[in-house]
Amino acid sequence: MKRLKVILMVAASALLLVACGSSNNKSAGTTSNKNTQLTGQAGGKNYQGVIKDGHYQTSKSRGVDIQQNDNQFNLKGFQNGLLGISKQNFSTNKYVFQEGQYISTDTTEKWLDRKSKQNPEGLNPSQQKGKVTPMYLQQIDEQDFLVPDGNKTTMKGMTIGLGINSVYYYTKQKYGSQYQQKIPDDVVEKQGKEMANTILKRLRQNKELKNIPIVIALYKQAPNDSLTGGNFFASSVNNSGTTSVNSWKPINEKSYVFPIADGSKGPNTNDLSAFNQFKSQIQNFFPNLSGITAQAQYKGKQLQGMHINITTQFYSQTEIISFTQYLQNAAQKYLPANVPIDITVKSTDGIQSFLNRNSGGKTFSSHVFNSY
Amino acid sequence: MKRLKVILMVAASALLLVACGSSNNKSAGTTSNKNTQLTGQAGGKNYQGVIKDGHYQTSKSRGVDIQQNDNQFNLKGFQNGLLGISKQNFSTNKYVFQEGQYISTDTTEKWLDRKSKQNPEGLNPSQQKGKVTPMYLQQIDEQDFLVPDGNKTTMKGMTIGLGINSVYYYTKQKYGSQYQQKIPDDVVEKQGKEMANTILKRLRQNKELKNIPIVIALYKQAPNDSLTGGNFFASSVNNSGTTSVNSWKPINEKSYVFPIADGSKGPNTNDLSAFNQFKSQIQNFFPNLSGITAQAQYKGKQLQGMHINITTQFYSQTEIISFTQYLQNAAQKYLPANVPIDITVKSTDGIQSFLNRNSGGKTFSSHVFNSY
Incomplete structure (x- = not known):
């Protein structure tokens, strides 16, 4: 009986998913x-x-x-x-x-x-x-x-x-x-x-x-x-x-670019120093990172979200995979918690990988762009 | 007691997640x-x-x-x-x-x-x-x-x-x-x-x-x-x-480009017609789609995965959002099941949105690239 209840709970949530899926499909195409x-x-x-x-x-x-x-x-x-x-x-x-x-x-x-x-x-x-x-x-x-x-x-x-x-x-x-x-x-x-x-x-x-x-x-x-x-x-x-x-x-919303130029501080020094720490960690880790900037969106002094842009020259797919894995952990460790954050990794050939944590999310998911 | 068991199960899986997270963080940075x-x-x-x-x-x-x-x-x-x-x-x-x-x-x-x-x-x-x-x-x-x-x-x-x-x-x-x-x-x-x-x-x-x-x-x-x-x-x-x-x-692996040129069929006509149906659906749906191609990877006659590339001129962020939602449902409906599929939507300004279904995944997740 105990097991039954657990199974029912799982079944109920599965149904919910199926229900959403099928209503979507009806309208598509x-x-x-x-x-x-x-x-x-x-x-x-x-x-x-x-x-x-x-x-x-x-x-x-x-x-x-x-x-x-x-x-x-x-x-x-x-x-x-x-x-x-x-x-x-x-x-x-x-x-x-x-x-x-x-x-x-x-x-x-x-x-x-x-x-x-x-x-x-x-x-x-x-x-x-x-x-x-x-x-x-x-x-x-x-x-x-x-x-x-x-x-x-x-x-x-x-x-x-x-x-x-x-x-x-x-x-x-x-x-x-x-x-x-x-x-x-x-x-x-x-x-x-x-x-x-x-x-x-x-x-x-x-x-x-x-x-x-x-x-x-x-x-x-x-x-x-x-x-x-x-x-x-x-x-x-x-x-x-x-x-x-x-x-x-x-x-009362405003966007800032990190790192902030000429000694000014932005609305919240904690966020800025978190970003700077993240930046110096990954620059130390990986050669040839040519640019790490972020758009940070604020409501008053409260961070609403960030888009981080990393540009570099990569020499191999394995470098991109390793770098992305490292980023995933470093982002979790250093970047401000509880706000949505996107990280885009680009080279001259375009986007190489992408990480994000949604609003309310606890961890970053990542994707490395591949080719056959 | 029944409730307790359910809670314990949830707690156990939460612990598992935490354990993974912390071992990752240890090595990062x-x-x-x-x-x-x-x-x-x-x-x-x-x-x-x-x-x-x-x-x-x-x-x-x-x-x-x-x-x-x-x-x-x-x-x-x-x-x-x-x-x-x-x-x-x-x-x-x-x-x-x-x-x-x-x-x-x-x-x-x-x-x-x-x-x-x-x-x-x-x-x-x-x-x-x-x-x-x-x-x-x-x-x-x-x-x-x-x-x-x-x-x-x-x-x-x-x-x-x-x-x-x-x-x-x-x-x-x-x-x-x-x-x-x-x-x-x-x-x-x-x-x-x-x-x-x-x-x-x-x-x-x-x-x-x-x-x-x-x-x-x-x-x-x-x-x-x-x-x-x-x-x-x-x-x-x-x-x-x-x-x-x-x-x-x-x-015995080989990559193909869809649509396949001059009447040849590729290793599996079902996959190809699925792709063609998907392509014509979305071209009908949205004006100005300049290119829809795919890389399809085969092992023998068995599809291993696809990378779909859609290029177009977009005029607004809301168009990209709507198009991506439509794609998410159309991909689910028309594209071959049970293989990993990536879909990248690009304009002259670079990547606009991205959808993927992982190996073993049932549904597509999507991300629209934003800016503050």
Whole structure:
């Protein structure tokens, strides 16, 4: 009888796994041409995506953001951060994700441009004669959240992210030298909040968006030479029908690059010294490590996660395997506990191996990239 | 009482985990300057590596193989395959791995060169006047296996891999056009076996290598334009003191690239059609997928594993997340069961996401590369 109970417990958890697996498989690869399907969910932490007529529903303004960003970290960081904000407002269990379908490429380009006679919708200020007039708004991202019901989905929520420049880059003539002007934080904030009101008002004119919650979040873009992206600094939930933002909630997040330059300390000296110890251990261990840097994400003084990047020249697959094993143990020993950490090992031939510890995980898993 | 038993079972497995963890940590990052340490083992499937005087012990002929190979797949495939052969002969539990310390860079270069008055040790034939004389031996890899005992390790086994060309590439004058000459399989085999005898005899002259088992394996190099590496075709275990190979064991392994070109079928049509179905499903699902190829490894007609490579232009992080979720389910549904499979998703910016199912695993795990 005792044994039976144990077996039943194991059987129950196995069933649970099977159940998840099969519900996933049902939605994958369905190619009916009339219905809306979902991508399937890999783990419970991400949204399922919308498939229309057998194809993934790409964004209406697909690619505009990419052209807008000289610093690619501002792109990934912005989109990931915005998705995190969406998850706080639209549960991944209830809602499915759709790439923005309401703000078109044309509209996005108009909004991102300067205001002028030809472009009355421009959200950036019109160029003043003989005066440096910064472009504030750099990128817009729209995320749609739908509730599925059988073969139909209904639009039930939206998140808008606005990326505001902290530095304005400009040239005095075409192909001339690049100049830059810092934009103070209070200006970034003021501009972002004003634009949010304008955008909210415009979106509400669309019938489908009149009575849904629209979340708007403001992101301060990192300078082009930064090794991390910028940071979200405010968000607002705007309930059904509202045409201006009632209240902003500050977001106290910031990304740092480790090692930190010229003697400054970052928000937490323990994390930094943990990283430095890890770094010197592995540099001592292995020759030819040309670079070890990390992106560290903070909420206030609290570390949220790290991406560590190791670049080197490797001479053999066995070196990569040994190095990865060593890293797995050294990371466990030296790096801060209780936060998600990724470690990517690259050579000139691309990624060689990869380690990670998930949020809540105790140990690092690793993978060495192979070839036949 | 019933509950107690369950708790005890859980506690026992937790202890097991803790025990593994701590023994790993002990060896990581130890930097004493007098002893030999080990890298620690990540999972039980790889060898621990040797650390001497706090540094990883790199190969004595480090880098020579890289210069020798125009097709990098021949390098990774060779080194990985050789490690697999080593594991069949030297258990990862008993032995630790050391990069080759007995054949130096100088010796490797001499052996790989043509035989001549200046280089009597050359294993490739001397250039015959007015006649195309192929270079057969392309690369040599040495792997050492030691048994640890406290702070000491003792050399107890060696594996040697020889990479033999299946195509000889040559120019008629410096910087002239490249010509090629196919080398028939029986010549590849004959040349490899002769060189193995010569090398075994030379190695036995070193006192330390006189009385250990030396495994020698022969690899047929893939042509330079191949999208996979070559394959091992024979191996031999040479016991203590033997100076020529008594018997060769054939290895019936081969790598294929999927989709297979011009109507040929590969060793197993089921695997190929599974891959093709997977490919057309995901191409239908997602726009802009520019390439989906796979390396498939076979032993006889039996699939051993696959590396799938997907290249595309992505426009946002959310597209990558959705695509990866879809892949996870489609891979589970369409790809051959019961073999290890890796899927790498790349764009021009490098790796975007990665999925894998380990040997014996039932489901795919996935990781999307992020940035702060």
